[in-house]
């Protein structure tokens with residue numbers, strides 16, 4: 610753990626006040642994600658060719674909370690997968706923290722470099738959380754670190770426990786995940802997404818199979834971590850109540866960005882049938 614961050618006795622994390630102040634003072638929007646004229650064509654040059662994303666250009670800065678909305682089939686998951694380096698765009702440029710991942714460069718990133726960058730910079734939360742029921746709650750959260758470094762350090766374990774405490778699961782740390790409710794499992798998935806301290810968290814319908822109250826509680830966690838960890842979060846959601854709680858909304862229609870701005874200003878014609 611860096612010197613500036615200390616676990617307090619109650620398990621919460623304190624950042625050096627001066628550093629917090631300085632980072633607020635600098636206050637420069639730090640671009641975490643940048644897409645320039647990005648296109649995705651599935652099965653190109655075949656009878657099954659499907660041009661799904663069209664000239665997508667956008668930026669997401671540190672600390673932003675963004676809803677990605679649009680009707681079914683508009684390309685949200687495809688875009689999220691490209692942003693998260695789970696899929697490759699057909700044309701256009703993609704930068705993560707200023708680093709050109711895809712585009713015009715002498716030699717593109719190798720698969721290994723992409724995997725490393727993905728595990729360092731990006732956390733994922735999916736509707737179906739893909740937890741491993743044979744492992745404890747704590748080991749599920751530690752999984753991204755174990756895959757990267759092998760046996761987690763005491764410091765990494767303490768941070769995972771801190772996150773589980775923050776999502777209200779400190780009493781479940783040693784239990785198997787299959788004894789948890791859907792909402793609790795999604796909380797584990799959120800802690801797992803944050804354990805590598807990613808600059809960017811991508812969530813694909815993370816509340817999609819939760820009841821309204823549980824969805825609100827899970828969304829509260831995204832809001833809190835967005836502020837406290839200053840990570841950028843992009844959430845795909847069909848729930849207009851939740852997208853309204855994100856300061857910014859990007860709306861796709863047939864693979865094109867048709868709105869990118871303040872959620873409060875989203876024309877009502879777009880809020881119907883999210």
Ligand SMILES: Nc1ncnc2c1ncn2[C@@H]1O[C@H](COP(=O)(O)OP(=O)(O)OP(=O)(O)O)[C@@H](O)[C@H]1O
Nearest residue numbers: 651652659661679680681682683684685686687688
């Ligand atoms: N691997 C693939 N091969 C071919 N076409 C695909 C593939 N993945 C997605 N598509 C197509 O891309 C389009 C966009 O799909 P995508 O899943 O991104 O939409 P979505 O907005 O996330 O939809 P939903 O809200 O229903 O999840 C759809 O027409 C889909 O059939």
